[in-house]
Amino acid sequence: MSITMQNGPNAARPAVASLATRLLTLCYGGLAYLIFFGTFLYAVGFVSGFVVPKTIDTGRTSSLTTALLVNLVLMSIFAVQHSGMARQGFKKLFARFASPAIERSTYVLLASLSLILLFWQWQPMPMVVWSVENPTIAGIVTAGGFVGWLIVLYSTFLISHFELFGLTQVVSHFAGRVVEPMKFKTPGLYSLIRHPIYLGFIIAFWCTPVMTLGHLLFSTVTTAYIFVGIYLEERDLVSMFGDQYRRYREKVAMLVPGVF
Ligand SMILES: C[S@@+](CC[C@H](N)C(=O)[O-])C[C@H]1O[C@@H](n2cnc3c(N)ncnc32)[C@H](O)[C@@H]1O
DSSP: OOSEEOOGGGTTSEEOOOHHHHHHHHHHHHHHHHHHHHHHHHHHHHHHTOSSSSOTTOSOOOOHHHHHHHHHHHHHHHHHHHHHHHSHHHHHHHHHHSOGGGHHHHHHHHHHHHHHHHHHHOOOOOOEEEEOOSHHHHHHHHHHHHHHHHHHHHHHHHTOHHHHTTHHHHHHHHTTOOOOOOOOOOOGGGGTBSOHHHHHHHHHHHOOSEEEHHHHHHHHHHHHHHHHHHHHHHHHHHHHHTHHHHHHHHHSBSSSTTTO
8 A cells, every 4th residue: 555554653644655656656547547438439339330440240250159159258257357346355455465546447447458358359240130220210229329328428427437437546646645435426317316327338238220139149248237236336335335325225216217
C-alpha cells in the first residue's frame, strides 16, 4: 500500500507515497481508463455491426461446433475475470500485494483486455435466426439498441462514472488523499430499478434487426451471466451496506419497474 497509517505521534496522518509512485499510478489509471473507453466504443460497433472492422457477424468462419466452443470459452474468460475480481475477497487479497488505488483500474484493464480478446477471436455463426424486413421497424429496433448503450453510459455517470472506472481513485492517490470506498447511491434511474446498467446492456444486446446464431448465442449467454452477476453483486452490496441495501431491494425493482 502506498498510503499507509503511521504509528507514533503522527498516527492519524496517512503516509503519502513518493511523487514518482503517485505519477506512475496516475498514468496507469489514465491508460486503463483510455483502454476501457476505446473497448466500450468498439463493443458498441461489434454488437451493432456498425463502423468497426470486425463485428459479431464478420470474420473467418469455421464449423458450427468449433465456433460454439471458441465463443463459449471467450465469454467464460470474461465472466470469470469480471466476476472473480469484483468480489470483496479478491479486493482484500489485492490490497495485500498492491495499492488499493489501482485495484479498480486493474479490474477495468483486465476486463477490457478479455473483451478485446473476445472481439478479436470471436467466430461468426452467420445463420439468420430472425430478420426484420420492414425498414422502418428495422430502424426502430436498431435505434433501440443504441438507446440501450446510452442507458449504460448515462447510468455509469449516475453512480459515479470516474470512480467506477478507477480514475477518481488514482487522482485521489496522486493528490495524497485517502482512497475512499464507493458510496451507495440511488439517483435518477436507480430510484426506479436497481440495475440500469445491466438493463441497458440487455436492451443493447437483444435489439437487433438481424439476429444471427452467433449474436443469439452472445445475447443469451451474456443475459444469463448478468443474472448471475446481479446475484453476486447484491450479495456483496448487502454485506457492505446491510439494511440500507435490503430496504432498497424491497422497494425498488431489479430490472423492470412493477414487473421484477
Ligand atoms: C458495473 S456496475 C453495475 C451497477 C448496477 N448493477 C447497474 O446495473 O446499474 C457494478 C458496480 O456498481 C456498484 N453498485 C451497484 N449498485 C450501486 C449503487 N446503487 N450505488 C453505488 N454503487 C453501486 C457495485 O458495487 C459494483 O462495484
